[in-house]
Amino acid sequence: MEKFKTLQSVMMPLDKVNIDTDQILPARYLQKPRANNFGEYLFKDVRHDGSGSLKPEFVLNQAQYVNAKIMLAKDNFGCGSSREHAVWAIYDAGFRVVIAPSFGDIFFNNALKNGLLPIRLSSSDVVTLFNLTQQNSASPVVIDLTSQNVLASPDFSAAFKIDSFSKQCFLEGLDELGYTLSLLPQIEAFEEKLTS
Amino acid sequence: MQLTQSKAQSLTLFEKIWQTHVVMQRDDGACLMYVDRHLIQDGSAPAFEMLHQRQLKTRVPSKAFGTPDHYIPTLGRDLRTIQDPEKRAMAQALEDDCESHEIPFFGLQDPRQGIIHVIAPEQGLSQPGQLLVCGDSHTATHGAFGALAFGIGASEVAHVLATQTVWQRKPLTLRINIEGKLGKGVSAKDIILAIIGKIGAAGAVGHVIEYTGETVRNLSMQERMTVCNMSIEAGGRAGMIAPDAKTIEWLKDKPYAPAGLEWDLALKKWSGLFSDPEAVFDKVVEMRAEAISPMVTWGNSPEDVLPITGAVPFPADALSTGKRQAIENTQLYMNLTPGQKLTEIAIDHVFIGSCTNGRIEDLRSAAAVAKNRHVAKGVQAWVVAGSGLVKRQAEQEGLDQVFINAGFQWREPGCSMCLGTNGDQVPAGQRCASTSNRNFVGRQGPGSRTHLMSPAMAAAAAVTGRLTDVRDLI
Numbered sequence: 001m002e003k004f005k006t007l008q009s010v011m012m013p014l015d016k017v018n019i020d021t022d023q024i025l026p027a028r029y030l031q032k033p034r035a036n037n038f039g040e041y042l043f044k045d046v047r048h049d050g051s052g053s054l055k056p057e058f059v060l061n062q063a064q065y066v067n068a069k070i071m072l073a074k075d076n077f078g079c080g081s082s083r084e085h086a087v088w089a090i091y092d093a094g095f096r097v098v099i100a101p102s103f104g105d106i107f108f109n110n111a112l113k114n115g116l117l118p119i120r121l122s123s124s125d126v127v128t129l130f131n132l133t134q135q136n137s138a139s140p141v142v143i144d145l146t147s148q149n150v151l152a153s154p155d156f157s158a159a160f161k162i163d164s165f166s167k168q169c170f171l172e173g174l175d176e177l178g179y180t181l182s183l184l185p186q187i188e189a190f191e192e193k194l195t196s
Numbered sequence: 197m198q199l200t201q202s203k204a205q206s207l208t209l210f211e212k213i214w215q216t217h218v219v220m221q222r223d224d225g226a227c228l229m230y231v232d233r234h235l236i237q238d239g240s241a242p243a244f245e246m247l248h249q250r251q252l253k254t255r256v257p258s259k260a261f262g263t264p265d266h267y268i269p270t271l272g273r274d275l276r277t278i279q280d281p282e283k284r285a286m287a288q289a290l291e292d293d294c295e296s297h298e299i300p301f302f303g304l305q306d307p308r309q310g311i312i313h314v315i316a317p318e319q320g321l322s323q324p325g326q327l328l329v330c331g332d333s334h335t336a337t338h339g340a341f342g343a344l345a346f347g348i349g350a351s352e353v354a355h356v357l358a359t360q361t362v363w364q365r366k367p368l369t370l371r372i373n374i375e376g377k378l379g380k381g382v383s384a385k386d387i388i389l390a391i392i393g394k395i396g397a398a399g400a401v402g403h404v405i406e407y408t409g410e411t412v413r414n415l416s417m418q419e420r421m422t423v424c425n426m427s428i429e430a431g432g433r434a435g436m437i438a439p440d441a442k443t444i445e446w447l448k449d450k451p452y453a454p455a456g457l458e459w460d461l462a463l464k465k466w467s468g469l470f471s472d473p474e475a476v477f478d479k480v481v482e483m484r485a486e487a488i489s490p491m492v493t494w495g496n497s498p499e500d501v502l503p504i505t506g507a508v509p510f511p512a513d514a515l516s517t518g519k520r521q522a523i524e525n526t527q528l529y530m531n532l533t534p535g536q537k538l539t540e541i542a543i544d545h546v547f548i549g550s551c552t553n554g555r556i557e558d559l560r561s562a563a564a565v566a567k568n569r570h571v572a573k574g575v576q577a578w579v580v581a582g583s584g585l586v587k588r589q590a591e592q593e594g595l596d597q598v599f600i601n602a603g604f605q606w607r608e609p610g611c612s613m614c615l616g617t618n619g620d621q622v623p624a625g626q627r628c629a630s631t632s633n634r635n636f637v638g639r640q641g642p643g644s645r646t647h648l649m650s651p652a653m654a655a656a657a658a659v660t661g662r663l664t665d666v667r668d669l670i
Contacts, residue, residue, distance in 0.1 A: 016522060018397045018497045022636040027615045031267070031282040034242055045638045050624065076398035076431060080634060081615075082333040084242070084349035102401050105367075105433045106333060110349035163365070164224040177250070177351075180359045183220065183228065187361055190219045190230055 001115045003173035007096055007143045009069035012059050013133045019073060020080035021107060025089040027081075038085055039092035060093075064137045072129055073100040078107025087114045097143050099150065101126050112166050113176065117143070119150065125158045132156065145170055206474035208369050209438050210404045213344040213469070217327045219361055228361050231259065233321060233343075235330035236299065236353070237312045238264035239617075241289040243331060243353035244297070252358045254297040259360060261321055262294040263302040265311045266617045270580050270607035273304050283618060297357070310583020310609040313337040313551035317421065318585055320450025324439040324466040329356055334551045334633065336427040339436035340420035341443055342469045344404070346434040367433045368478040370403040371471075374411040376485035381667040383561065384419035385553060385631065385650035387411070388426040389491035393501040395481060400432035403479065406471060407437050411485040417446045418557045425552045426633050429498040438470040492538055492663055493635045493648040495526040500635070502538060504653065504665045510534040529637060530645050531625075538663050541647070545628035546577035546658040547640070548604075548651050550614040553631035554582025556589050558651040562631075563595040565655035565669055571603035572661030578605045578620075580612040604658065616641045629657035 029041040047058045054061045071090065077100040078086060087110045090098065096116060101123045103111075111118040121129075132139055132152055142151040145167060150158045162170075169175060207215075219228040240262070247253070254260060267286040269277055275291075278284035287304070294301035302309045308319065313334055316322045324342035329335060331353040338345035348362060356362050372391060392399070405427050407420075415423065420437050427435025444463065447453045454462040471477075489503035502509075508527065511534060514520040527534065532541065548554075548562050559581065571577045579599045581587035587609055590596055596606045612620040614632035616639075622628045624643025631654050632639075635646040647663060656664040 015518065018499070020497075020634075020636045022615075022634065022639050026638055026642065027617050028642075030239060030617060031280075031286050034245065045642050050643065076401060079397060079401075079431060080333065080428070080636060082331060082347040082349050083239075084351060087349075102398055104431065105402060106347050106349055109352065113349070113351040163222075163226055165222050165226060166224075175351075176363060177355050177358060180228065180355065180361060180363070184359070186220050186228075187230070187359060191360075194230075 001169060001173050001175050004096060004115060004117060004170040005145055007069055008140050009067070010065065010138055011070045011072040011099070011129065011133050011141050012065040012068040013130055014059065014071060014073045015130065017074040018076045018079055021078055021083050021086035021104070022080055024078065024086040025083060030083060030085055034088065037092050038089040039094065042089040042093045067094070069094055069096045070141055070143065071095050071098040072126070072133065073098055074126070075100065075102050077103050079104035082106045082110070084110045084114070087111050087116050091116045099126065099129065115170065117145065117170060119143070119160045121150065121158050121160060128156060206472035206476070208471040208475045208477060209342065209406055209436060209469055210344060210369055211475070213325055213327065214366060226363050226365050229327055229364050231329055231356050231360050231362055232326040233328040234260040234356050235312045235316055235321070235328065235335070236260055236262035236290065236294070237330070237332060238267045238287045238290040240293065240331055240353055241286055242350040243357065244289065244293040246351065246354035247357055254299060254357045255360045257298040258300070260299045260357065261316065262290055262299050263309050263312055263315060264290050264304060265611045266615070268304055268610045268618055270610050270612045270618065270620055273608060275304060280619065307584040307588065310581070310586065311551045311554060311611055313425065314554055314582030314586065317341065317417070317446070318450070318583060320447050320453030323447065323453065323462070324443060324469050329362060333428045334425050336432065336435045337421050337425040337551055339424040339427065339434050340417060342436060342439035342466070344434055344436065347428065368403045370400050370405045370432070370479045370481065371477040372405055372407050372481045372483065373409040374407070374483045374485055375409045376411055378411060378485045378488065381490050381652060381670055382488050383650040383652060384415055384422040386488050386491045388423045389493070389498065389501045389648065390488045391483065392426065392430045392498045393491070394483065395430055397429060397497045397499040398431045400427065400430040403432055405430070405432045405435040406477070407435060408471070412437055413440065416557060417442055418555045421555065422552055426498070429633060439466050490650065490653050490666055492653065494530065494532060494538065496529060496635055496637050498633070498635060498648060500526065501648070504538055504663065506538055508532045508534055508536045508538065539665060541663045542627070542661055543629045543647070543657050543663065544575060544626040545622050546575060546654050547580070547613040547628055547630040547632060548578065548654050549580030549582065549612055550632040551582065551611070552633045553651050554580065554586065554609070556586050558631065559586065559590050559595050560593070562651040562655040563598040565652050565666060566602040566604065566659060567598050569602055569659040571658045575658055575661050577603065577658040578607055578613065580607045581609045583609050602659070613640055615639060622646070629654045629663065
């Protein structure tokens with residue numbers, strides 16, 4: 001996993017609730033190996049019209065968000081299918097953070113395992129951030145993982161929560177499996193209790 | 197004694213299962229949970245690839261179980277007939293990975309093959325008190341047996357294969373209590389659609405749902421599976437129902453269920469699996485069965501659901517500008533007009549099947565409607581049994597002939613048109629009455645339009661060519 005400490009970027013606003021992982025990454029790309037650039041498939045059917053042309057009104061197609069590394073979303077982002085490919089698509093398209101009031105539980109866990117930082121903020125903070133992007137889409141936002149803060153000018157600041165272990169994994173670029181493998185004695189002891 | 201138990205000791209069914217599966221707790225509160233049963237399907241190639249990269253083996257192959265369901269054809273039973281090399285590779289990879297990891301596996305030519313969430317209960321692999329996971333969001337199905345069952349992503353699948361454990365934060369609990377008797381033509385599918393309509397697609401995010409009450413107790417095991425299956429569509433981490441005599445009756449003598457002395461021990465253990473009367477849930481929702489009608493979705497989220505007697509909503513009635521716009525966009529995609537009666541919506545396709553509604557009772561209820569009727573002109577109607585055993589049972593009962601005589605296609609088991617990964621898709625711009633679980637944009641194929649409903653309602657739509665109140669036909 002790539003290390004993550006702080007990040008400054010514009011936010012790409014996705015003004016819709018219940019964005020499901022079928023929209024983020026259509027099922028027909030689930031058969032592609034991970035070596036593919038899944039960023040090409042991100043919101044594939046939402047960003048194109050019936051004839052295959054890019055829809056100018058969809059935010060992902062707009063020039064001011066080309067370098068956006070932060071997605072700003074609404075309630076229940078990433079609901080539905082457990083496909084981890086949805087996280088890969090967002091990550092491969094260059095995003096490193098998704099901010100939303102709530103996430104689909106499986107998506108949230110998948111994101112943490114792939115270096116995509118999911119940040120839950122209160123609904124009112126998310127509304128404030130939507131207003132900020134509306135006023136000035138070029139307005140940068142700072143994510144500081146060390147202090148667990150989202151900062152935006154002029155005076156926006158919101159703290160977010162993250163498990164200390166997940167935080168360490170992001171800061172140091174570690175993954176969970178290596179750590180769990182070091183716990184095998186505990187797992188074996190648990191299994192012995194099961195069979196006794 | 198129950199009576200002397202203090203409130204502090206009272207536990208929910210979920211908490212009882214949770215606390216017996218904690219291997220260790222991290223300082224930040226996350227728990228390493230032991231997995232009793234790990235189900236695997238043919239979307240698992242990325243997870244096995246992660247293991248191969250780290251040269252890891254499956255730690256306890258006997259606790260895993262695999263079968264292909266997502267990428268397999270529903271006409272014929274031969275992987276070599278899959279034209280698309282990537283699809284064929286997905287199905288083949290599962291076979292190869294299960295073989296090299298010594299994981300029990302039902303291949304395509306095994307008559308017991310089927311959708312993983314249909315065959316695990318058939319085989320007695322899903323049991324009360326288990327912690328069960330699968331790299332598929334409809335894993336909550338197995339909660340019908342009083343198991344804690346939830347979907348995980350590919351990295352977590354690899355983690356479970358390598359360690360037999362998964363990290364979890366303890367979720368909150370939500371009790372959905374339903375009392376009363378269901379009306380004529382109202383099914384388990386209508387119950388869960390009504391629940392999602394009431395609490396919303398995010399209503400249970402972060403929660404494990406326990407379904408309780410007279411209505412739930414009166415459901416058969418298959419109906420309970422339908423309800424638990426769609427817990428994820430309400431945002432639930434899992435859904436579960438306390439085991440009872442019906443659960444035990446189902447499991448007795450199933451191939452993978454405990455037998456002999458172990459059966460007696462299991463019964464004793466399972467008898468304690470219920471929420472204590474004083475147990476406290478984080479949230480409680482109460483519903484009445486009599487208030488539930490045959491339901492049908494009109495939009496692109498399962499929460500966009502109404503009784504079949506309803507009409508397409510007016511965007512102007514929405515409470516906010518954002519919501520109004522969302523409804524307008526949805527109606528544009530679905531090609532619906534505000535105020536249009538739901539029963540006036542003409543359909544092109546019918547799909548009866550999936551892990552939600554691909555079991556024998558589902559096929560019986562659809563066949564009862566299709567019998568002595570015919571699929572409407574211009575409608576393509578499919579029945580895809582959830583498993584080889586469901587298909588065989590249906591054929592023994594003559595249901596296949598009922599469907600075939602009525603003009604339905606009778607196909608081989610698999611996930612099929614629920615998500616179309618095997619190529620079984622609804623063409624762009626066409627409308628499908630479907631017994632599956634998701635009506636998302638493009639779910640059944642790019643540009644497809646899905647209306648979710650019960651098997652009886654889907655059969656009714658097939659024979660009339662439009663969304664139909666099944667109560668008019670039975």
